[in-house]
Amino acid sequence: MAAPTPVHRAPILEVEGVRKQFGSLIALDHVSFDVRVGEVHALVGENGAGKSTLLSIMNGLQRPDDGEIRLHGVPLAIDSPLAARRQGIALVHQEIALCPNMTVAENIFLGNEPRSRTGNVDMATMDARARELLDAMSVQIEPGAMVSSLGLSQQQLVEICKALATRPRLLILDEPTASLTSEHVDTLLDTCERLRAAGLGIVYVSHRLEEVQRIADRITVLRDGRSVAHFGQRGASVEEIVRAMVGREPGDHFPARDAPAQGKVLLEIDRLGAVGRFDDVSLEVRAGEIVGIAGLLGCEREAVIRALFGLQATDSGQIRVAGAARRLTTPRRAVHHGLAYLPADRKAEGLVPAMSVHDNLALTTLRRLTRFGLISRRRRDALGMRMIERLDIKARDPSRGVVNLSGGNQQKVVLGKWLARDAQVFVVEEPTRGVDVGGKPQIWQAMQSITAEGKGVLLVSSELPELMALCDRIVVMSRGRVTGSFVRSEFDAEVIAHCAVSAVAR
Structure with a gap:
């Protein structure tokens, strides 16, 4: 007999008529949905739709003013994340919450450490179990590595392993791929499929609707604190989901990009190198241009752009700003010479x-x-x-x-x-990370307006469609080197992807 579909299985979690108000603001207005055994249930909506408040209630950070939450049919009263974890609910936040001065294994099992017979932390068992979790997600990170040495994408994967270490019955993923490079997105989605097959219930929150369509059995759309639409698997197109999210017909996905006038060179990187990180990197940004840097996790493009602000030491090559060689050894020097930096982690470094x-x-x-x-x-x-x-x-x-x-x-x-x-030169890293479908076009249009004023943009994004839509040129990096450079008329996703895994320049 075939296994029952998720919609016919017993619910793990039921949210019924939940309401939450902060002063005069109604954050949730009688929201209802459920998550079933072996199901991925996606929650989508613009920022401010009420998703974060709902997740906070499900994780014990907030208490509802009205309504009920049931776990396996039993009314649930949780007043802290610890209480939620003890009930088998694990939430992976979009914002990283790791201890940078501790190892990967110590972070994964923080508060949940395996103990020896004498009551001490069993370091060998902890490292071995951390390795199993990392291997299961195909993550090439050593359990003994310090979290401070990891990039944002790697830290996000550690956060997910930390949640899985508690062996939850319900896993809540809040924008799990927002910090991931494309090479790890497929790995995460494959992991979700394995967990679903094992009977785990998953709440999946994401602005990336293509992922939602691929992984979700059901989709609930929130708007202005209300659940306004419910879709089954393959029951709606991206356009229909966006229409439900924003309450209007979706516009063009990306703004039109006109060919820029060939302005003067504002920024030039000439054979820049840093031992152990990158070598012989060259590129230029002209007035009116958006130049993108593509590459996979570990290609060291982040190290290159941080070198522009004195955040990464270099030992060879030269940086020229408006034609003059500059030693940009500190952020103050970079800012003085007209550079601006919009980092991927805006809360920690941008605000x-x-x-x-x-x-x-x-x-x-x-x-x-x-x-x-x-x-x-x-x-x-x-x-x-x-x-x-x-x-x-x-x-x-x-x-x-x-x-x-x-x-x-x-x-x-x-x-x-x-x-x-x-x-004069805006170095922009992952500009739409964690930004909803309604906000992304505004960010893209803002970058267009910057170049219309004769300024330049150096754009780093893990979203290849974003780079191809916005950029006038794309430089591809792999293993710390430039392996390809393309003008807009040469853009080809397959060729760019090939350069991103190649060790040889095209």
């Missing part, structure tokens, strides 16, 4: 989350806003409002912490602080 929207927008121009050693609040707020209007930043109260904004609006704030300084 000061506890500070207001106005304060974050003013971070790069404090000297201009200061008189007699004091910052003029009037000037700061006027600058902030100009950037808010220019970039259409949705901030109800700009005097409140920037952490209250959605991911897309936070990214606009990072961009706005550099526009306020009138930077």
Whole structure:
């Protein structure tokens, strides 16, 4: 007899009529859905739709004002993530929450360490079990490696292993592939399929709708705190899902890109090298251009762009800005010479989350806003409002912490602080990571407008379609070297992918 389909299996978790209000804001308005044995149930919606609040309630970080959550039919009352974990619920947050000064194995089993007969932590068993989890996900990371030595993509994989180490009955994945390179996305989705086959229930939250269509048995769409649509597997196109998410017909996915005028060279990297990281890397960015860097995890493109800001030491080659050789040994020097950096981890490196929207927008121009050693609040707020209007930043109260904004609006704030300084070359890393389908076009259009002003953009993205749609040229890296360079008329996804795994330049 064939195995029952997920929709006919018993539910693991049932969310019924859940409501949550913060002051005058109704974050969730009687939301209902369930997750069944051996099912991947996707939750999708724009930032601000209520997904984060719902996940927080399911993980014990928030308590609902109304409604009920049942686990295997029994009403569930959880008041902390620890209580949720003890009930078999594991949540992998989009934001990394690892201890950088501890090893991979220590992070995976933090609070869940295997013990010897004497009660001490059994390090050998912990390392062996960590290795099993890493191998199961095809992750080439040593259990004894320090987390601080890992890239963002690798840290995200460690977070997922940490959740699986608790042997959960229900796994909640919040934007699990947002930090992953394309080579690891397939690995993660294959892992989800194996876990589903083993009877695990999975809640999958993602802005990447192609992934959702591939992996989800059912899809629930949230909008403005309400569940507005439910789809079965292969029951809706991407366009139908987007329409339900935004409440309108979806527009063109990517903005049109006109061929830029050949402006002067703003930034030139000439045979740059750093022992053990990258070697003989050359590229240039002209006024009006968007130049992309493509490559797989470990290609060291992140190290190259960090070298532009003194965050990665180099031992050979040269960097020229507007034709003049520059020693960009510190971020201060790079900023002084007209470079701007929008890092992949915007909360840790691009923003000061506890500070207001106005304060974050003013971070790069404090000297201009200061008189007699004091910052003029009037000037700061006027600058902030100009950037808010220019970039259409949705901030109800700009005097409140920037952490209250959605991911897309936070990214606009990072961009706005550099526009306020009138930077000439914008080095942008993973600009749409964690940004919803409604916010992505605004980020893409903002980069278009930057180049229309005669500035240049150096774009690093794990999304090849994004690079091919936005860029005028793409440089491909593999194993620390440039293995291909293409102008727009030569873009071919298969050829670019081949260069990304090649050790020989094309």
